[in-house]
Amino acid sequence: MNRVTNRALVVATALAAVAAMGSAGTADADPGALSGRYAVTGGDDQIYVTATSNCATDGCTATLVSNLGWTSVATKSGGRWNFDVVKPDGVICSDGNFADVVIRYSVDAGTMTGNVLADSNGECPGGQVTQSAFRMTKLG
Known part of the structure; x- marks a missing residue:
């Protein structure tokens, strides 16, 4: 009888440990707010952003303000923060007109x-869409 009790304790302890690891993994993989100052590395520009989040029952948004002068609103969906940065008149089209460049970020x-993601021609016809990796590192 003692042997059965010990086995039951070992099995219960193992199941509790597995459940705890599963819960911890989920919490770490999908944190809530995006808040504070971040360095964005992996792109052409040296970018720092300050993020302020607002999370409610229907989801999270974060206002991002960069050292380069742009502001964007990030939305959290499926465990990812997504936001666009628009550079007005960021490229000259082949017809001589200026067009915006839209850069799309998606971060786990x-x-x-x-x-x-960015298009080499911005909003002009043609161009090549490029994709590159980046990282946001929290500062301080």
Whole structure:
């Protein structure tokens, strides 16, 4: 009888440990707010952003203000923060007109790594869409 009790305790302890690891993994993989100052590395520019989040029952948004003068609103969906940066008149089209450049960021909320997408021609016809990796590192 003592042997059965010991086995039951070992099994219960193992199951509790597995459940705890599963819960901890979920919490780390999908944290809530995006708040504070971050260095964005992996792109062409040296970017620092200050993020202020607002999370409610229907989801989270974060206002991002950069050292380069742009502001964007990030939305959290499926464990990822997504935001666009628009550079007005960022490129000259072949017809001589200026067009905006839209850069799309998507970052995993747990690892703070992601992808940035940009079109070499901005809003002009043609161009090549490029994708590169980047990381957001919390400062301080």
